[in-house]
Amino acid sequence: MIILVVEDDTRVSELIQRGLEEQGFTVVLAYDGLSAKKLSLQQDFDLMITDIILPKIDGIDLCREVRLTKPDLPIIMLTALGTTDDKVDGFDAGADDYMVKPFEMRELLVRIRALLKRNAKGAHTTGFILRYADLEMNLHTKIVKRGAQEINLTPKEFKLLEYLMLNPERVLSRVEIAEKVWDTHFDTGTNFMNVYINYLRNKVDKNFDTKLIHTKSGMGFILKAEKTE
Known part of the structure; x- marks a missing residue:
């Protein structure tokens, strides 16, 4: 190496x-x-x-x-x-x-x-397509779409969304996300995590009636389709 x-x-x-x-x-x-x-x-x-x-x-x-x-x-x-x-x-x-x-x-x-x-x-995951609701992620081309709308993500936003899509409808703690997305056993901080979740919400959920990214107070975050009233 x-x-x-x-x-x-x-x-x-x-x-x-x-x-x-x-x-x-x-x-x-x-x-x-x-x-x-x-x-x-x-x-x-x-x-x-x-x-x-x-x-x-x-x-x-x-x-x-x-x-x-x-x-x-x-x-x-x-x-x-x-x-x-x-x-x-x-x-x-x-x-x-x-x-x-x-x-x-x-x-x-x-x-x-x-x-x-x-x-x-x-190296074994290239070309795989992840889908949840009307959200689609191509791990090979790095293209993310919601419906017909293409979503432009930074590398870390992409990895965070990828982990959420690999674990849909399951509450993910901040510690788990820190370990799996940031490769560290230490919590990267509530504010730091919230910054990236908010970035994703603005790109993935904005202008859509059905929201996908949610915060569970005191527990973490979840990818789940919930229509707003």
Whole structure:
């Protein structure tokens, strides 16, 4: 397994490199976003870890540009920026996971393994179409439609909706969603989760009499067709 680590702080990058190599990973270092972009085009990596604040190209733009040519490359953002807005920006740019510095190497390794495991399983699901009520999701083309209306989703919104559609009419707790969608065993926070649920509601339920995405107070969220009066 070859991992690209994009970090302009030499001390941090060498710490990550040492920790990963001790676990048998091969590590390639890049110290700015432009170098990382070029490396991602020249070589196939199994996973990328990137900071956000980088010289030449920041981590957000780097993530967006890498996604154009490597849509399936697992990406972890590892940064000191830890507000809800920062996390939303990171996930919307295409990151699969987001960790805030200072970090524990053991937790980083857990998240890396979870992403690599999920990515390996994901290879068997391409071309599958999920349907619930008049909502349709194509996992191969990444096209989501409700009736005849196409819905434009960010990568993380897509994954969240995918999990809801894989578990229709079942209440999903915030902890479960954090584990299955964000690949972490830690609750990512009520406000953070609500932000994404509200994004989905505005795109999936707006202008439709039948609402699909609902909040169960104190329990979590559910995908269920309920017509408004």
